[in-house]
Structures are given as structure tokens and as C-alpha cells.
Amino acid sequence: xxxxxxxILLSTALVVAASTAAFAxxxxxxxxxxxxxxxxxxxxxxxxxxxxxVYFVNTKAHKTSFKLGRKPLKCEEDAWDIDVMYDGTGLxxxxxxxxEGSEVYEAKCVACHFDFGSGGSGYPALAKGNAYExxxxxxxxxxxxxxxxxxxxxxxxxxxxxxxxxxxxxxxPHPAPLSLSDDEVYALVAYIVQLNELKVDGEELDDDTELNxxxxxxxxxxxxxxxxxxxxxxxxxxxxYFDNPKNFGGNKKRCMKNCFEGKPVLARINGKxxxxxxxxxxxxxxxxxxxxxxxxxxxKKLYEAKCAVCHGTDAMGAPMVGDKKAWAAVLKxxxxxxxxxxIHGINGMPPKGGTNLPDEKIKxxxxxxxxxxx
Amino acid sequence: MNKIMKTSxxxxxVSSEEIQSxxxxxxxxxxxxxxxxxxxxxxxxxxxxxASEKKEKCEGGDPAIIEEKPWGTTFGYPVTHNLYGQxxxxxxxxxxxxxxxxxxxxxxxxxxxxxxQDLNGIITPNGLFFNRCHGGTAEIDPNEHRLMIHGLxxxxxxxxxxxxxxxxxxSRIHFIECPANGGPEWRGPQFxxxxxxxxxxxxxxxTGVYIKDILKDLGLKPNAKWMLAEGADNSHMGRTVPIDxxxxxxxxxxxxxGEALRPEQGYPIRLLVPGWEGNLHVKWxxxxxxxxxxxxxxxxxAKYTVLKKTGKAIQHFYANEVNSVITSxxxxxxxxxxxxxxxxxIEGLAWSGMGTIEGVDISFDGGKNWxxxxxxxxxLPKAWTRFSYxxxxxxxxxxxxxxxxxxxxxxxxxxxxxxxxLGVECVYHRNGVHTWEITEKGEVNNVQVLS
Numbered sequence: 001x002x003x004x005x006x007x008i009l010l011s012t013a014l015v016v017a018a019s020t021a022a023f024a025x026x027x028x029x030x031x032x033x034x035x036x037x038x039x040x041x042x043x044x045x046x047x048x049x050x051x052x053x054v055y056f057v058n059t060k061a062h063k064t065s066f067k068l069g070r071k072p073l074k075c076e077e078d079a080w081d082i083d084v085m086y087d088g089t090g091l092x093x094x095x096x097x098x099x100e101g102s103e104v105y106e107a108k109c110v111a112c113h114f115d116f117g118s119g120g121s122g123y124p125a126l127a128k129g130n131a132y133e134x135x136x137x138x139x140x141x142x143x144x145x146x147x148x149x150x151x152x153x154x155x156x157x158x159x160x161x162x163x164x165x166x167x168x169x170x171x172x173p174h175p176a177p178l179s180l181s182d183d184e185v186y187a188l189v190a191y192i193v194q195l196n197e198l199k200v201d202g203e204e205l206d207d208d209t210e211l212n213x214x215x216x217x218x219x220x221x222x223x224x225x226x227x228x229x230x231x232x233x234x235x236x237x238x239x240x241y242f243d244n245p246k247n248f249g250g251n252k253k254r255c256m257k258n259c260f261e262g263k264p265v266l267a268r269i270n271g272k273x274x275x276x277x278x279x280x281x282x283x284x285x286x287x288x289x290x291x292x293x294x295x296x297x298x299x300k301k302l303y304e305a306k307c308a309v310c311h312g313t314d315a316m317g318a319p320m321v322g323d324k325k326a327w328a329a330v331l332k333x334x335x336x337x338x339x340x341x342x343i344h345g346i347n348g349m350p351p352k353g354g355t356n357l358p359d360e361k362i363k364x365x366x367x368x369x370x371x372x373x374x
Numbered sequence: 375m376n377k378i379m380k381t382s383x384x385x386x387x388v389s390s391e392e393i394q395s396x397x398x399x400x401x402x403x404x405x406x407x408x409x410x411x412x413x414x415x416x417x418x419x420x421x422x423x424x425a426s427e428k429k430e431k432c433e434g435g436d437p438a439i440i441e442e443k444p445w446g447t448t449f450g451y452p453v454t455h456n457l458y459g460q461x462x463x464x465x466x467x468x469x470x471x472x473x474x475x476x477x478x479x480x481x482x483x484x485x486x487x488x489x490x491q492d493l494n495g496i497i498t499p500n501g502l503f504f505n506r507c508h509g510g511t512a513e514i515d516p517n518e519h520r521l522m523i524h525g526l527x528x529x530x531x532x533x534x535x536x537x538x539x540x541x542x543x544x545s546r547i548h549f550i551e552c553p554a555n556g557g558p559e560w561r562g563p564q565f566x567x568x569x570x571x572x573x574x575x576x577x578x579x580x581t582g583v584y585i586k587d588i589l590k591d592l593g594l595k596p597n598a599k600w601m602l603a604e605g606a607d608n609s610h611m612g613r614t615v616p617i618d619x620x621x622x623x624x625x626x627x628x629x630x631x632g633e634a635l636r637p638e639q640g641y642p643i644r645l646l647v648p649g650w651e652g653n654l655h656v657k658w659x660x661x662x663x664x665x666x667x668x669x670x671x672x673x674x675x676a677k678y679t680v681l682k683k684t685g686k687a688i689q690h691f692y693a694n695e696v697n698s699v700i701t702s703x704x705x706x707x708x709x710x711x712x713x714x715x716x717x718x719x720i721e722g723l724a725w726s727g728m729g730t731i732e733g734v735d736i737s738f739d740g741g742k743n744w745x746x747x748x749x750x751x752x753x754l755p756k757a758w759t760r761f762s763y764x765x766x767x768x769x770x771x772x773x774x775x776x777x778x779x780x781x782x783x784x785x786x787x788x789x790x791x792x793x794x795x796l797g798v799e800c801v802y803h804r805n806g807v808h809t810w811e812i813t814e815k816g817e818v819n820n821v822q823v824l825s
Binding site for chain 1: 472742
């Protein structure tokens with residue numbers, strides 16, 4: 001009894017509150033210069049004595065207003081303003097039915113997303129069935145091999161439908177974004193809404209029910225309240241959320257001794273794990289495997305290392321590589337004689353050009369020099 | 375030394391024309407050559423020296439020392455070669471790597487992992503910086519690229535790339551980390567590799583301009599609370615950034631480690647939101663729009679949201695929390711060559727998107743007991759930080775873990791603490807303590823301690 005009590009006391013004492021150690025010698029601040037807490041739960045480094053943290057700052061540079069660039073034309077802004085917001089801002093006029101959508105889908109989407117948006121081969125599924133039913137799976141945790149995980153598709157997981165319109169218009173089809181008309185996008189969204197069995201204004205979409213700018217905002221997304229913090233309330237709500245470590249699993253305790261009971265329980269990689277890496281892992285310091293002996297290959301390399309000093313110029317009296325006339329004259333003797341001379345020396349050139357390369361290497365070099373002088 | 379003396383003697387001999395008789399015959403045959411050309415030829419192409427004498431004198435000597443090497447007996451590359459320098463061909467195995475598991479069906483929406491097992495210090499070379507893209511790497515013509523800033527500003531703006539570079543420059547060293555780094559391992563270890571366990575991150579010195587400096591002349595409206603940042607690439611990816619970050623340290627970056635951004639990093643410009651999710655650092659940046667409402671972009675709804683065991687998901691989870699990993703030893707560089715009693719340095723990387731690393735603890739028993747490691751080198755906000763611990767290897771199995779803490783007061787949680795708080799279906803923002811199992815033979819396995 002005494003022993004276990006003692007242990008509790010000990011471990012409590014050794015849990016050092018890290019917050020007392022923080023800020024030692026640091027210019028970190030929990031707040032921005034406007035007095036508000038740092039939004040991400042971390043710290044900021046306001047400029048103090050001409051420095052932010054360890055970085056020196058030219059404070060005048062950042063107090064000066066620079067007038068550069070120009071005002072965009074209204075039509076330029078419109079051309080680039082391609083986002084679609086949850087309140088319908090940016091959503092153009094247009095319409096499409098699930099039936100029309102399935103035709104576009106068969107033509108442009110099915111190759112990756114498979115029949116009825118079922119996904120596969122690494123491409124995401126667009127629907128898995130009734131979204132309202134499957135929404136309940138979001139609490140699922142795969143703690144054992146046979147456990148069913150949460151279903152995270154458009155209907156079950158996404159908070160708003162505007163994201164889908166925006167995504168399809170500006171990102172799909174993957175090889176050709178911005179190629180679909182607004183009506184085609186409405187039709188595809190209608191088709192995907194139908195696949196997820198989502199209600200629009202209280203009703204599921206029939207094959208010929210039109211989705212348009214008016215009823216788009218009435219798509220009933222089951223997970224619309226499934227996200228935190230409530231970002232629509234503004235950055236201050238986000239700030240308050242990240243000010244509480246419990247919300248996101250933040251830890252502030254630094255245990256040093258006997259941090260858990262007994263021996264450590266281990267989780268290991270299942271079999272070989274995921275190890276199909278491209279390229280395979282290697283820590284060798286070697287030369288890359290030759291792909292194809294490039295033109296010249298070894299002969300060229302050796303030429304550059306051993307022979308180019310004399311043969312790379314016409315100043316040395318030696319036939320210059322690339323000089324067609326000079327090499328045509330040399331070759332009148334015949335290739336065998338040229339190689340023989342290279343091995344045994346000729347005129348000012350010592351045998352093998354002064355190298356101790358084997359005869360066959362000299363031959364390779366000569367062949368390269370000839371081929372480079374045709 | 376021998377070789378050099380012989381060569382310089384040759385020069386002397388030629389220049390003073392004290393030439394041996396057998397060499398005279400040789401010279402007579404070369405009437406077409408000038409004396410100076412010959413002198414040069416004999417210096418440049420001296421008859422190779424036989425190293426066998428040296429070998430005899432040094433039996434058992436290391437051939438790396440005893441034998442003459444081609445790089446010591448010939449020219450290297452002239453300075454005209456490789457006008458943009460390349461790594462040694464012997465380093466060809468130090469590359470980014472891919473795996474099909476982390477591709478969305480093709481290599482255009484995928485990730486290339488940084489070989490952090492091969493990196494030194496805190497700066498990642500530009501060619502090795504991890505690369506995540508959603509529609510391939512765009513190759514943008516900077517002359518045909520613009521940055522538009524509009525929405526809730528009094529004066530909307532269009533800038534050319536040259537104009538952008540006229541604002542005061544800011545250079546900062548920051549890591550960028552995909553919040554899915556380590557994410558495939560929420561339900562248990564998967565990768566027998568450091569590169570794949572933790573390689574969705576890199577660290578560089580970035581140069582660009584503060585967005586707040588540009589905004590001085592534009593007149594941000596009081597109801598501007600959010601900023602959409604959008605790319606010009608295939609994916610046209612957008613993300614919402616709160617105004618607080620824009621007015622704190624957000625940068626439009628055009629340079630990385632002193633040179634222009636690489637195409638893989640968003641050339642000609644990208645957003646830099648120090649410490650925050652890599653996905654928020656929008657590449658190929660073309661548009662900033664200020665709004666009173668958040669945007670619900672695809673990468674802050676469908677993806678990059680953290681599904682907790684409550685069934686609720688965290689949206690707008692900005693900062694990558696405090697984290698660390700031991701980089702030496704690791705599965706790629708194990709301790710299989712160590713002998714009992716050897717002294718070895720344990721080294722690793724620590725980082726926090728919430729602030730600056732304050733310290734790192736090391737455990738040899740899987741996190742039951744901890745000792746403090748040393749920090750090394752530069753310790754900067756929202757940057758990689760090196761830590762080190764000198765250890766006497768005993769040849770016994772170990773569970774080697776590291777645990778970092780930052781100046782915002784956060785300490786890395788254990789795997790158990792993190793799972794207890796959030797579950798195992800989060801995909802993103804995993805920062806639980808990473809553990810290597812060192813076997814008796816010194817092999818290194820990726821494990822998780824669930825205690």
C-alpha cells in the first residue's frame with residue numbers, strides 16, 4: 001500500500017509542467033501585436049529591438065508603403081475568380097439532370113472513378129450508398145484487422161456541396177481541368193448527389209430532375225455540422241478552439257521517469273510492411289548503372305581524360321578531333337595502322353599517348369576520335 | 375611526392391635542353407613540332423609511373439592509399455563543364471522516392487519523399503526537397519505569370535514577377551511538412567524506412583515578400599477575415615488562410631536556398647505560411663482573394679481534415695505540432711557495424727510549427743524513462759533543429775525514442791496519449807513519439823510503443 005502510494009507521489013513530482021520552462025531566453029509571445037492570441041495555439045515573434053526571434057529586421061522597410069503593379073480590369077478579375085463559396089457566391093447560372101450527368105460521367109469520368117463512382121485503383125470513390133446511413137460510420141475506428149472504417153466520401157463526409165461544384169469545374173477531368181461547361185458540371189453534381197441518395201429540398205433527385213443555381217443550396221448534406229471549430233463564426237472562434245489543447249490532442253506534460261506501468265507493449269510492422277519503393281532504398285556510394293553506352297561511351301570519357309589536351313586543339317600538331325580533313329588524311333593509312341601508331345607512338349606522341357591503358361582501350365579511344373571527326 | 379618530383383624534373387630537363395641521347399633521337403623525328411609544344415606534351419602526358427615499387431614497400435597497405443588513382447594522375451573536369459553543378463555520380467542513390475500507396479491513382483496527384491536519412495544539418499538541397507502535387511509539376515513561364523490580389527481591398531492589384539521582387543525582401547529558414555507525414559502509421563507502423571516514415575518534409579531558406587507589406591498600399595477592408603490562396607497549375611488548388619496569419623509572417627516566396635524556386639516548389643512563386651500544413655503553402659500561386667467568409671476548398675473539407683473518434687473532424691488545423699525523429703540510427707543506416715563498447719552519436723531532427731524547439735529527450739526503453747539530449751547548431755522558429763546524444767553501445771536490444779518540446783509549451787505525446795485523445799482515423803497531424811527498435815545485431819525496426 002505504502003509502496004504504490006509512494007510511486008504515485010514520485011511520478012506526479014516528475015511530471016514537469018513544461019509551461020514553466022517555456023519562454024526562457026525566447027522572444028516568443030502568446031499574442032500578436034494587436035493583443036489577440038496567436039490563432040494556431042502557438043507563439044509569434046513580434047519585432048523587438050530590431051529583431052524578430054534571431055532575425056535582424058530593417059524596420060523602415062516594413063513600414064514603407066510601396067506602390068507597385070496596377071489595378072486589374074473587372075473582366076480580368078472575373079476571368080480568374082473561379083471559386084464557389086458555400087453561400088452560392090461564384091455559382092453560375094446553369095442546369096443539369098442526373099441522367100445527363102451519367103452520360104458525361106460515362107464519357108469522361110468512369111475510366112478513373114469506375115461504375116457508379118465506386119472508385120478503385122487509388123482513385124477516390126464518389127459514393128458508397130445512402131449517405132445518411134453511412135454518415136453514422138464516421139465514429140468507426142479500425143482497431144482490429146476486420147473492423148469497418150469510417151466512410152469518407154462526398155455524401156457522407158463533406159460539409160457543403162459547393163466544394164464539389166468548384167472541384168469538378170476547376171480540377172476535373174484530371175487530365176483536362178476547366179474543360180467542362182457549367183451545364184455539364186451541374187449535371188455531374190446532380191448525378192453524384194443521386195448516387196449518394198442525397199435529398200435536395202427534401203426529395204431525392206429523379207433521373208430527370210434538374211439541379212440548378214436555385215435548388216443547389218438546398219442539397220441536404222448529413223455532415224454539415226460534423227466539423228470543428230465552427231469556422232463560419234470567424235477566426236476568433238478558431239483561436240479559442242486552438243487555445244485549448246484538449247480539442248486537438250495537444251500535450252503539455254513532460255514525464256521523465258516511470259512513465260508507464262510494466263514493459264512496453266509494441267506494435268510491429270505486419271510482415272514486410274510497405275516497401276515497394278521507387279527506386280528501391282540503397283545507401284551505396286557507387287556509379288549509376290549504365291543505361292545505354294551513349295555515343296562514344298567509355299572511349300569518349302577516356303579521350304577527354306587522357307588525349308584531349310593535345311588532340312582537342314590544332315596547336316599541338318596532332319590531328320584535332322572534329323577536324324574532318326586532318327582525320328581523313330590520317331585514315332588514308334587504314335584503321336589498323338592508325339591504331340598501331342596510337343599504341344606504339346608516332347612523331348611527337350609517346351606510345352599510348354603516355355598512358356598505361358590496355359591496347360583495347362586505346363582502340364576504343366581511337367574509334368571514338370574517328371567517329372567524332374566524320 | 376615521387377611522381378611530382380619526376381614531372382617537375384622533366385620540365386627542367388626540357389627547358390634546359392639537357393636531354394638524354396635516346397630522347398634526342400625522338401626529337402629529331404619530330405621536326406614539325408615546336409620545342410614549346412613538345413615541352414607541353416611531355417608535361418601533360420608523362421609516361422605513367424609504375425606503382426609496384428610502392429606496393430612492395432607497403433605490404434598490406436590500403437590500396438586507397440598505396441595505389442595511384444585516376445583522379446590524382448589526370449585532369450579533372452575543366453571549369454567549363456557542368457555550368458550548373460551536379461552532385462557526384464557516386465551519390466546517385468540519394469534521391470526522392472515514391473510509392474504507389476501514396477498516389478491517387480497516378481503519379482500526377484502524388485508525393486515524392488525526401489531522403490532525410492541522407493541529409494545533414496537543417497537545410498535540404500533544392501533537388502531533394504519533398505514534392506507533393508495534385509495535378510503534376512507545372513512549368514510556368516514567369517513572363518506570362520501574374521499575381522492578382524483582390525476581394526475585400528480598397529485597391530485590387532495585379533503584379534508581374536519583376537514588380538513583386540521590388541518589395542523589401544525577407545529571408546527565413548522554415549520547414550515545410552505535409553500534415554500527412556507519418557499519417558499512414560496511425561493504425562500501426564507500416565514503413566521499414568525513415569524516408570517513408572517521416573520524409574514528407576524538408577527545410578530551406580526562403581526569400582520573398584511579406585504579404586502584409588504589399589497590403590499597406592491596398593487598404594484591407596475591416597471585414598476581411600479570410601484569404602483564399604490559389605494556384606495556377608492543373609489542380610487550381612485553393613486554401614483558406616485566416617487574416618491573422620497573413621498579417622503575422624505569411625510570405626510570397628520566389629527563392630529557395632538562394633536560387634529561384636524549383637518548378638516542384640511552385641516556380642515562380644508560392645505561398646509560405648511558416649509552420650503550417652504543407653498543403654497551405656500554395657504553389658504556382660496566382661491569386662489572393664480577401665473575404666468575410668471561409669472558402670471550404672476541397673483540401674480543407676474532403677482532405678486535410680482530422681476525423682476524431684467522436685465522429686467530428688477538425689477543419690482548419692493549421693500548425694504542424696511539435697515533433698521529432700531519430701535519423702541516426704535508422705532502418706537505412708543501422709548499427710550493424712558497431713561493436714560492444716563503441717561510442718556512437720545518436721542524432722535526429724526536431725521541429726514545431728507552433729514555435730521554436732526548446733529541447734529533446736531520448737529514451738532507450740520505449741518511453742518509460744527519458745534523458746535530455748543536446749540541441750545542436752541553429753535553433754530557429756518553425757525550422758528543423760538538430761539534436762544529439764553520445765551513447766556507449768552495449769550490444770543489447772533497445773527501444774530508441776525521441777520526444778521534442780517547443781516554446782509554446784507543447785511536448786510530443788506518446789502514441790497512446792495521441793490515440794486516446796483522437797483515435798486512429800485522423801490521417802493527418804500525427805506527432806506521437808517515434809520509436810526505433812534496435813535488435814541485438816544492431817538492425818533497426820520501425821515499431822510503436824502502445825503503453
